[in-house]
Amino acid sequence: MAADQIAVATNFHASLLRSRMPKFARDLIGGAGESVLNALSDINVLPIGIEQAQFKALSKRGPIRVLWNHRWAHDKGPAEFVHAMTSLAGEGLDFQIYALGEVERSGQRAFSRLKNQLSQRILLSGFQPPHEYGQALSLSDLAISTSQHEFFGLAAAEAIAAGARPVLPNRLAYPELVPANLSSQFLYQTPLEDFLRPLLSMSRDELHANRHLTTSHASSFSWSIVAPKYDAVIDKMIKDAG
Numbered sequence: 001m002a003a004d005q006i007a008v009a010t011n012f013h014a015s016l017l018r019s020r021m022p023k024f025a026r027d028l029i030g031g032a033g034e035s036v037l038n039a040l041s042d043i044n045v046l047p048i049g050i051e052q053a054q055f056k057a058l059s060k061r062g063p064i065r066v067l068w069n070h071r072w073a074h075d076k077g078p079a080e081f082v083h084a085m086t087s088l089a090g091e092g093l094d095f096q097i098y099a100l101g102e103v104e105r106s107g108q109r110a111f112s113r114l115k116n117q118l119s120q121r122i123l124l125s126g127f128q129p130p131h132e133y134g135q136a137l138s139l140s141d142l143a144i145s146t147s148q149h150e151f152f153g154l155a156a157a158e159a160i161a162a163g164a165r166p167v168l169p170n171r172l173a174y175p176e177l178v179p180a181n182l183s184s185q186f187l188y189q190t191p192l193e194d195f196l197r198p199l200l201s202m203s204r205d206e207l208h209a210n211r212h213l214t215t216s217h218a219s220s221f222s223w224s225i226v227a228p229k230y231d232a233v234i235d236k237m238i239k240d241a242g
Helices: 011-028 035-038 077-089 106-115 130-138 154-163 180-186 192-200 211-221 225-240
Strands: 064-069 095-100 120-125 142-144 165-169
Touching: 011 035, 011 106, 011 192, 035 064, 064 077, 064 130, 064 154, 077 095, 077 106, 077 192, 095 106, 106 120, 106 130, 120 130, 142 154, 142 192, 154 165, 154 211, 165 192, 211 225
Parallel strands: 064 095, 064 142, 095 120, 142 165
Antiparallel strands: none
């Protein structure tokens, strides 16, 4: 109510604010719900920008490469990812893993289980410097998320920009990271291993048939496109302030 401009990173969060904030404000301050609803009517959606020039798909050979590039923390759902990897490996499917990201205490158990059970499949693990991180994304075939909490999905957006095929849960803001008309190809509601199983049996040509569409969609989050939107909001705020 006191802000000159309101901005969030995704349409998902804009909708969430519009649906939840009025009641919250009404319960907190009697009669404030209508004022909050009016304030939220002009909310700005400003995605987090990515340095797209840093990511470029590279040619790949050998087994399909699966990427996890999130914090190893409880809210990112690492146990679900590790369960899927160990289950599919137990079925004899051939794939390799990039298990990237900082390992936090709540994700240490899942990270250790993956390294103990599938060490021969892991190409790189843990937190990586920018060059090594970008190289791993560019060499990945499938970019997986199991997150239960997400402000935007920066790690997924970077992986998609690098040419990886997204494998994302159909929740939070993830639907905004893929072309809407192809969402069923990239968003899962079934157990992760069931969604992955047929993908791991595809040829690379088939797996990446729509790469040009997913990378093009990811380009909309490039700083070269996003930064002017930030500038416009700030310029308007300055102008309105007189």
